[in-house]
Every structure is written in structure tokens, then in C-alpha cells.
Amino acid sequence: MITITEYSVEKLKDPFGILTGERFEYVLDIEVPEDDELYTEGGLSIRLIYVVDGEEQTIKQYNIIAKANEEVLDFDLEEEELHMLLAFCKKHIEEAE
Helix, strand or coil, rough: CCEEEEEEEEECCCCCCCCCEEEEEEEEEEECCCCEEEECCCEEEEEEEEEEEECCEEEEEEEEECCCEEEEEECCHHHHHHHHHHHHHHHHHHEEE
């Protein structure tokens, strides 16, 4: 299971009005246990796009990034981890600038 240690959230601007809903970028520093397949020396972060479109709130995209070299890792999060991140995004959306 992942643990969020630090985060930032920013509302993304759509100057052309092409996209529906509001989009937010979250950057989450995370910790994972050493025995987890995601574990990477130097730590990890998750960069994700969270969309609010009416009543629908979803994570549209995410990347898991090795902080040591900024490499995007080819891993998928487990369903329960995605639910945890979705709840986190909903809770912290008011902090977006």
C-alpha cells in the first residue's frame, strides 16, 4: 500500500475551452514498503490528472515517476490504491490554485 508524504495540486487552465469539466494536476510524493514491486531507491512520485465534470469525478491519467532520475515507470496501480487516490483528490481539491 502506498503512503502519501507530500503533495501539490494545481488547477489547469484550458484557454481554448476545448475540454469539458475542470482539470487538476496533482503531484504526490509517495512511500511504498521495500517488499513492494513498486519500491524504488530514491523514492517515487505520482503525477495525475483529476477531472471534475458535473457530478463525475475521475482520475483520467497518472504516471508513476522515479524521483532519482525522473523516469516514468511502467506500473499500474491496484484498484484499492486508485480508490484511495481518488478519495485523496476529492478531499484536497479546494486547495487548488
